[in-house]
Amino acid sequence: MSTSWQALLYSFSELSDPTCLPEGALALWLASHQTGQTVVLTTGISEAERLVENLQEEALLFPEIDMPLFHDGASEPQRLAVLSALASGRPVTVVTHLLAFLQPVAAPKRLRNLPLQQGQSMEGVLEKLESFGYQTARSVTQAGEFCFRGAILDLFPPSSEPHRLEIHQGKIGEIRRFDPDSQRSLETVSELTLQPVREPRREARLLDYLAAETRIVLIDPELLQERLERMAEAAAGDWKYSTYADVELLQNERPDDWQELLDALHPRQLISLRNGPHQDFAEVPSLEGYAGFAHWIVKQPRPWVWVTGRGRRVRANLTRRGLTEVEVVDGWLSRGFCHPRLGTVCTDREVFGDFRRLVGKTRDDSLTHLPDFDQEDLVVHRERGLGRFAGLVPVDVLGQRRDMLKVTYANEDSLLVPPDQIDLLTAYRAAREDEPKLSELGKASWLKTLEKARAAAQKAAKELKKRRKARAAPAIAADTPAQEEMEEAFPYDETVSQLQAIEQIKRDLEQDHAMDRLLCGDVGFGKTEVSLRAAFKVAQAGLQVAVLVPTTVLAQQHTLEFRQRMQDWDLEVGTLFADQEEPDTLERLADGSLKIVVGTHRLLAKDVRFDQLGLLIIDEEQQFGLAHKEKLRKLARGVHTLSMSATPIPRTLQLALSGVRDISLLDAPPERKRPIRTYLCEEEPKLVQAALIRELEREGQAFVLHNRVDELPRVQKGLSRALPGVRFGIAHGQMAPSDLQQVLHDFREQRLDVLVCSTIIESGVNLPKVNTILIKDAHLFGLAQLYQIRGRVGRAGQQAYCYLFVPKNQDLDARSRSRLETIRTMTHLGSGFEIARRDLEMRGAGDLLGEVQTGSLNKVGYPLFNQLLQEALAGEAPEEDLQMRIELAVQAYLPEEYLADTGGRIAIYQRLAGLKTARQLEKLRAELRDRYGPAPAPVEHLLRLAELRLLAVQSQVQRIWVEEKFGENTLHADLTPLARLVPGQDPLKVACQTLRGYGQADS
DSSP: OOHHHHHHHHHHHTSSSSSSSSSSHHHHHHHTTOSSSEEESSSSSHHHHHHHHHHGEEEEEEEOOOOGGGOTTTTTHHHHHHHHHHHHHHHOEEEEEHHHHOOOEEOGOOOOOOOETTTOOOOOOOHHHTTTEEEESOOSTTTTTTEEOEEEEOOOOTTOOOEEEEEEEEEEEEEEEEEEOOOOOEEEEEEEEEEOOOOEEEEEOOGGGOOTTEEEEEEEHHHHHHHHHHHIIIIIIISTGGGGGGOSBBBBBBOOSSSHHHHHHHHEEEEEESSOOOTBOOOOOOOOHHHHHHHHHHOOOEEEEEESSOOOHHHHHHHHTTTTTTTEEEEOOOOOEEEEETTTEEHHHHHSSSOOOBBBBOOTHHHTTOOSSTTTTTETTTTEEEEEEEEEEEEEETEEEEEEEEEEOGOOOOOEEEEGGGGEEEEOOOOOOSOOOOOTTTTTHHHHHHHHHHHHHHHHHHHHHHHHHHHOOOOOOOHHHHHHHHHTOSSSSOOHHHHHHHHHHHHTTTTSSOEEEEEETTTTTTTHHHHHHHHHHHHHHTOEEEEOOOSSSHHHHHHHHHHHGGGGGGGOEEEOOOOOOOOOHHHHHTTTTOOEESSSGGSSTTTOOOSSEEEEEEESSSSSHHHHHHHHHHTTTTSSEEEEEESHHHHHHHHHHHHSSSSEEEEOOOOOOOOHHHHHHEEEHHHHHHHHHHHHTTTOOOEOSSOOGHHHHHHHHHHHHHHHHOOOEEEEETTTTTHHHHHHHHHHHTSSSEEEEEEGGGGGGGOTTTEEEEEGGGGGOHHHHHHHEEEEEESSOOOOOOEEOOTTTTOOHHHHHHHHHHHHHHHSTTTTTHHHHHHHHHHHHHHHHOOOHHHHHHHHHHHHHHHHHHHHHHTTTOOOOOOEEEEEOOOBBBOOTTTTOHHHHHHHHHHHHHHSSSSHHHHHHHHHHHOOOOOOHHHHHHHHHHHHHHHHHHOOOEEHHHHHTTTEEEETTTTTTEEEEEETHHHHHHHHHHHHHHHHHHH
């Protein structure tokens, strides 16, 4: 902690009148008074979450119980972690809101802990985990999960990070923290204490955990009192399905008035604070970047402090501007302030706007990625045809056990595929309604089908190559010093995938043919910053940039961001909307004086002329129709093109995956974004009402999406009758633009609680208070569209909910069920690309392929057809079957007791089959050791077999075998003797040692 920061906190500790403070100052006052146990009580969840963020690691959030109708226990681990901390008596600050404070909790006597340390017996530990409510998982990524893999136990306690325990002879060995994203170990610890993750019977109240010396801080007591009165009224029956009706402290005891609650808090120390304006505190205005900050800060009282999430970047930029007196503090504060004695505290929000921080790492799916096919799935063997995967089966090979992948075919035939040939298998996915027939082994029909598919792929590749050759555009010069300075002004550290995408785009721009790249990444993953740098590079070279977006709202957001980032370099950003056109924009585009323009489809009109367009950026490309795309093709001739989307349409994705268009993926999520909890259920009035009430009770807003515009008034009236007092609005694309803008404005300003709407909200709507969406008739939407719609909520870091409603008692067809189940289960952050890929496999690639190609695709499945297409584009001839043959009598497989999960074992076999270098093998060996413990002999032999294959390829050896002659065993590489084996020698070890020397001698 810096000296200035310590001095600031000390100043707050001496503040004479703390009863009313602005948000940031209130958090600092609390931070300066953290002694003993403190409970801070706010009116709503949003205030509580923001306060916890401001206090950073110094406070714990106590959330409310999950909504009963959709209870999944997700909040219980966090609640129990707080209860355990309070029960321990250690100093801690707990922040909660009124609803959570009043809900019942487990009694202190029922809270049990389980201490674990090195050398401790494992007897009863797994049973204890299950009794505590821990759930088994393939990979431990969330609190309350555990995974036991024989020699390794992974678990995620609610009050700490995930931990990995090594088990030796029934006792706990080394204990390590591990990263839930990469699944790799971090550091060793000596002990660990586990708490339950499911609350026992709730028969107590939070007050029962608070000692007499506990301080209770009431934030805005008047608002708390109003909130309590509203809760009492709702619980009395105004809202039939209100969760307030479940608020009970003990039996029917509930404080229905403010004084009763204050009496219950007595004799604990009460401190009342109001979050609001103070005569000595002034707000920090919106400063719009470094230039605005530099101009403003020199007029403010000292000392100057900037609280930032990216200190290195901020310090470098302030130093360059000569502002060395500003104390840069690494941390997070939601609002700054000015005070004549305390000085000036500024935050990222005032300088950069409502930026969300990005996680500076990329998910490592090495051993967490599951295979594309599972038991009973249809698969295609490239040489034998369409079959059904029947799982891993043990077989005897030269008297030793090996695993094989079993595929069943027509006429009850089956094929055993060695794991090192697993790359011959692909999942069968195609856009067809009927179930395809399984191939017959031994018949030539499959080879004919494969040849037709290859010919169709070659025909498609020929057409695609023509399009690629036709692209020509001016090469953009290498980065200038101004480019480097502009990039350094970005306030946050780029993610790994952002840096990769930026480098790829710059390399494309510097070539003499037109870039055609797809940038794929979810909302908030940093696409805009990547496009900004490309636009700056092209504009600096004297060419023009057009940024095309589907809606006026999104165009306004982009304009604001582009202007803020470009202002220090005198690059003007113009706008061109259908209902908002700046003076002289058309003339300045035509004469070249305006370098960057942001607009909607108005940019595609005939009267829009560019002097020298160098870069076209298309955001949310999937939102543009066929007529617009035809105009885009004309506009993009001879122009570098960057398309951006979270879920590209199938045709676009096919072009990218086949190599005709280049693709960059952004896969690092915003730091505070959480997966959206998604529920699929039949529509019932009580479920709709309960879902809305839950959101309103935490002072949020909600969408009710119904894509029949003529029925929206009826839906609104029905909800209004059921929920009196709730403020509803209607929004759809057939409204007059001014009426639609007014409704969205009222909703943004929270004059409305629920917006009953069509798919008009699908793109360009950024409403951070909306954290619940109800989608009626969800089965009628496409997969990518559902994903886009769901992404409209949860944009400010709060837990968001999506309810997919289908008509009651209606039988859904298989494809609809598949779409809904996919969107329900794919909730992990950054799953947009996978959603788009599934959509491509379900729907096909549209008009990219003709009828012949589409027919061939359906017969071999999309994954195999895409392989054939890529081979045709690369000019590769079909490879001859020159499978490596290693004929050694060794047990080499993945035992079930080492890894019980079949999908996990297949994933490892896929990794082994795809190894190209010794470094990749050593990385895999280290990962296996870390995640699964010491390798038993069959696993060690499996790894050594992989090493032997690499050595054999390097030495151009096709067969390794043992010849038994005259009582002696001789190891051979093809026909060359390598070594004589003595009894007891490990043939694998000898083969690896001798082949290393064999390869070196040969070279």
